Amino acid sequence: xxxxxxxxxxxxxxxxxxxxxxxxxxxxxxxxxxxxxxxxxxxxxxxxxxxxxxxxxxxxxxxxxxxxxxxxxxxxxxxxxxxxxxxxxxxxxxxxxxxxxxxxxxxxxxxxxxxxxxxxxxxxxxxxxx
Amino acid sequence: xxxxxxxxxxxxxxxxxxxxxxxxxxxxxxxxxxxxxxxxxxxxxxxxxxxxxxxxxxxxxxxxxxxxxxxxxxxxxxxxxxxxxxxxxxxxxxxxxxxxxxxxxxxxxxxxxxxxxxxxxxxxxxxxxx
Amino acid sequence: xxxxxxxxxxxxxxxxxxxxxxxxxxxxxxxxxxxxxxxxxxxxxxxxxxxxxxxxxxxxxxxxxxxxxxxxxxxxxxxxxxxxxxxxxxxxxxxxxxxxxxxxxxxxxxxxxxxxxxxxxxxxxxxxxx
Amino acid sequence: xxxxxxxxxxxxxxxxxxxxxxxxxxxxxxxxxxxxxxxxxxxxxxxxxxxxxxxxxxxxxxxxxxxxxxxxxxxxxxxxxxxxxxxxxxxxxxxxxxxxxxxxxxxxxxxxxxxxxxxxxxxxxxxxxx
Amino acid sequence: xxxxxxxxxxxxxxxxxxxxxxxxxxxxxxxxxxxxxxxxxxxxxxxxxxxxxxxxxxxxxxxxxxxxxxxxxxxxxxxxxxxxxxxxxxxxxxxxxxxxxxxxxxxxxxxxxxxxxxxxxxxxxxxxxx
Amino acid sequence: xxxxxxxxxxxxxxxxxxxxxxxxxxxxxxxxxxxxxxxxxxxxxxxxxxxxxxxxxxxxxxxxxxxxxxxxxxxxxxxxxxxxxxxxxxxxxxxxxxxxxxxxxxxxxxxxxxxxxxxxxxxxxxxxxx
Numbered sequence: 001x002x003x004x005x006x007x008x009x010x011x012x013x014x015x016x017x018x019x020x021x022x023x024x025x026x027x028x029x030x031x032x033x034x035x036x037x038x039x040x041x042x043x044x045x046x047x048x049x050x051x052x053x054x055x056x057x058x059x060x061x062x063x064x065x066x067x068x069x070x071x072x073x074x075x076x077x078x079x080x081x082x083x084x085x086x087x088x089x090x091x092x093x094x095x096x097x098x099x100x101x102x103x104x105x106x107x108x109x110x111x112x113x114x115x116x117x118x119x120x121x122x123x124x125x126x127x128x129x130x
Numbered sequence: 131x132x133x134x135x136x137x138x139x140x141x142x143x144x145x146x147x148x149x150x151x152x153x154x155x156x157x158x159x160x161x162x163x164x165x166x167x168x169x170x171x172x173x174x175x176x177x178x179x180x181x182x183x184x185x186x187x188x189x190x191x192x193x194x195x196x197x198x199x200x201x202x203x204x205x206x207x208x209x210x211x212x213x214x215x216x217x218x219x220x221x222x223x224x225x226x227x228x229x230x231x232x233x234x235x236x237x238x239x240x241x242x243x244x245x246x247x248x249x250x251x252x253x254x255x256x257x258x259x260x
Numbered sequence: 261x262x263x264x265x266x267x268x269x270x271x272x273x274x275x276x277x278x279x280x281x282x283x284x285x286x287x288x289x290x291x292x293x294x295x296x297x298x299x300x301x302x303x304x305x306x307x308x309x310x311x312x313x314x315x316x317x318x319x320x321x322x323x324x325x326x327x328x329x330x331x332x333x334x335x336x337x338x339x340x341x342x343x344x345x346x347x348x349x350x351x352x353x354x355x356x357x358x359x360x361x362x363x364x365x366x367x368x369x370x371x372x373x374x375x376x377x378x379x380x381x382x383x384x385x386x387x388x389x390x
Numbered sequence: 391x392x393x394x395x396x397x398x399x400x401x402x403x404x405x406x407x408x409x410x411x412x413x414x415x416x417x418x419x420x421x422x423x424x425x426x427x428x429x430x431x432x433x434x435x436x437x438x439x440x441x442x443x444x445x446x447x448x449x450x451x452x453x454x455x456x457x458x459x460x461x462x463x464x465x466x467x468x469x470x471x472x473x474x475x476x477x478x479x480x481x482x483x484x485x486x487x488x489x490x491x492x493x494x495x496x497x498x499x500x501x502x503x504x505x506x507x508x509x510x511x512x513x514x515x516x517x518x519x520x
Numbered sequence: 521x522x523x524x525x526x527x528x529x530x531x532x533x534x535x536x537x538x539x540x541x542x543x544x545x546x547x548x549x550x551x552x553x554x555x556x557x558x559x560x561x562x563x564x565x566x567x568x569x570x571x572x573x574x575x576x577x578x579x580x581x582x583x584x585x586x587x588x589x590x591x592x593x594x595x596x597x598x599x600x601x602x603x604x605x606x607x608x609x610x611x612x613x614x615x616x617x618x619x620x621x622x623x624x625x626x627x628x629x630x631x632x633x634x635x636x637x638x639x640x641x642x643x644x645x646x647x648x649x650x
Numbered sequence: 651x652x653x654x655x656x657x658x659x660x661x662x663x664x665x666x667x668x669x670x671x672x673x674x675x676x677x678x679x680x681x682x683x684x685x686x687x688x689x690x691x692x693x694x695x696x697x698x699x700x701x702x703x704x705x706x707x708x709x710x711x712x713x714x715x716x717x718x719x720x721x722x723x724x725x726x727x728x729x730x731x732x733x734x735x736x737x738x739x740x741x742x743x744x745x746x747x748x749x750x751x752x753x754x755x756x757x758x759x760x761x762x763x764x765x766x767x768x769x770x771x772x773x774x775x776x777x778x779x780x
Contacts, residue, residue, distance in 0.1 A: 002251055002254060004361070033258070045446075062199075071237060078242065081772065085255045118213050125212055229432070238380060239373040245339075262511055322490055337467045342509075343501070349519045364460065367464075371477075377429065381429075383425055474640065498637075503630060509604065589720065608779075623717070638736075643685055
């Protein structure tokens with residue numbers, strides 16, 4: 001059970017509805033996921049985070065599917081259950097196949113392993129990498 | 131300073147040299163980075179990790195540049211200095227531009243932020259994501 | 261389900277009851293939360309951890325509400341479900357309002373973001389900060 | 391050495407200078423720390439992150455010193471060297487004494503400990519906390 | 521609910537069954553736990569991870585119980601629920617008593633605490649340790 | 651450079667000297683490492699942490715070398731540089747050979763990998779493990 005009230009559209013003040021409308025329009029959906037309903041307890045924070053997501057996840061030098069898979073990689077590394085479910089769903093919607101998800105997880109797992117091997121041996125960074 | 135001796139090619143036993151040769155051949159380089167020189171203190175472990183890297187990072191459903199950027203994303207999330215330098219170098223070699231790196235970091239930063247917002251509010255996973 | 265038996269007051273040996281009594285007296289409550297019931301499997305460890313909590317969380321240069329909110333911030337960053345629930349409850353009891361909780365989460369989220377931007381760019385610490 | 395060029399004021403395009411000017415004005419300083427100089431490689435990202443920091447760290451339901459200490463707590467938990475130096479400096483500027491810093495670290499340490507005890511025993515959340 | 525289909529023995533292709541058979545034979549069990557059933561969606565990855573586990577967890581300079589307890593320590597530090605349950609079960613099967621588990625958790629908790637104290641004070645490594 | 655003054659024995663108040671003396675006596679050394687010199691800025695905190703270390707790391711159901719290796723495993727997982735150096739030195743002093751250290755790191759690396767695989771697939775805990 002969430003630690004804050006989830007603000008439904010019907011109960012939301014105008015400033016929150018504006019953001020909800022923009023989320024649904026941008027994503028082409030007709031519902032708002034719980035993450036935003038929690039943030040809506042602070043409308044200014046809701047707006048700030050949504051605008052950050054909209055700006056950062058827009059197509060640019062990286063395509064949106066790659067960005068979404070990077071989001072999954074970070075969420076899995078941090079062990080965030082909500083984010084793993086929501087961004088895996090997002091990545092699938094943008095075209096991530098089962099095979100791509102399996103490879104993504106393999107890379108995430110391996111990186112977490114070798115990160116600790118490098119940490120553990122306290123390896124100096126090679127001059128070629130600097 | 132590394133916590134284990136770095137094993138140079140000249141001092142390496144045959145089992146280690148075989149792996150070093152394969153690393154250089156696979157990567158098209160003429161040098162071995164410190165990570166492998168540390169692992170070489172246990173030749174069986176060196177072989178195991180190298181074969182994992184070779185298998186996981188090979189082209190497949192995801193292209194090698196995407197895999198390398200995912201590796202960077204995980205390394206940055208974990209704060210692994212060595213891995214951030216080495217895999218950023220790897221990603222640049224495979225074509226990551228400055229603009230791509232900047233966007234990659236923006237996604238990594240944002241994901242780390244929203245992971246904690248979801249953690250903090252203890253948000254239930256929407257049924258649509260399950 | 262917990263990985264160890266939760267030791268109820270009625271079943272607890274005297275050394276454990278002494279700590280339980282002190283917890284209830286210090287906190288002004290008439291029940292013991294599961295965290296302590298798990299630790300009670302090792303009475304010396306129960307005593308050690310409780311005395312640490314009592315000492316560290318006492319009023320001092322920082323007031324107890326600030327300390328409790330810092331505890332929440334760490335628990336959220338680490339993704340500890342139990343601790344997020346228990347210390348949020350503790351902070352609310354000490355006066356944390358909804359608005360304060362929303363701002364606290366905003367800071368925690370943002371700090372997690374900028375931590376990774378600093379990690380990712382491998383930024384040198386400015387001489388003015390050292 | 392940073393993985394991206396640090397953009398100095400003299401070399402910065404107008405969009406970056408606008409942000410730099412606002413940072414210095416808001417903070418009452420006459421220099422820009424390296425964090426922003428790295429972000430300036432993507433002016434839109436620089437603007438986004440700065441506006442987030444300005445909004446989140448402004449006085450509100452929590453006072454700026456408390457926010458800054460929470461920032462330190464998160465940075466220390468994540469092991470971010472740059473952020474620990476920069477936000478400790480920020481907190482000291484806002485009034486954090488040596489005694490406050492020592493207590494802050496004690497809470498951060500203890501929270502990291504008990505987070506793992508709760509994780510390790512897989513303790514169910516008490517109904518009183520939900 | 522898992523994000524990928526769990527592949528049961530009856531539905532598994534020959535390459536997966538070979539690994540499943542080896543897991544059951546090596547462990548002296550007659551069932552396969554969900555972790556492997558998820559990995560089986562990519563038979564090459566299943567084989568790679570299982571062979572890594574078999575090699576790394578085999579008796580060597582460290583005995584298998586110590587290795588299993590180290591596995592628990594890492595899983596608890598990372599907050600991995602599945603891994604904490606599965607490796608605690610593994611450690612108990614290899615002889616970990618209640619008293620050993622309690623002491624293990626005490627060390628894990630304390631290490632997480634002092635890690636942050638060292639991080640927070642940004643303590644230089646003593647020359648005697650290098 | 652440390653964020654707090656390191657308190658040398660010669661400059662330490664009696665309450666700190668008592669702890670320093672006990673550290674040196676318990677460990678059979680004639681010097682104090684920087685970790686304690688930083689904590690000494692708050693003598694009550696120094697005493698609390700030292701007594702925790704002394705109690706938790708004492709021989710018990712687990713032998714001191716195993717405890718020290720678990721400490722290394724946690725420190726490496728968290729990426730704590732100071733702790734990795736200091737506890738590796740501690741483990742070597744208690745008998746950890748090169749071969750043991752290499753195997754320890756292999757387990758730590760692998761656990762970090764499979765933790766993320768389990769996180770990523772959101773695998774349900776098998777009923778046999780509960």
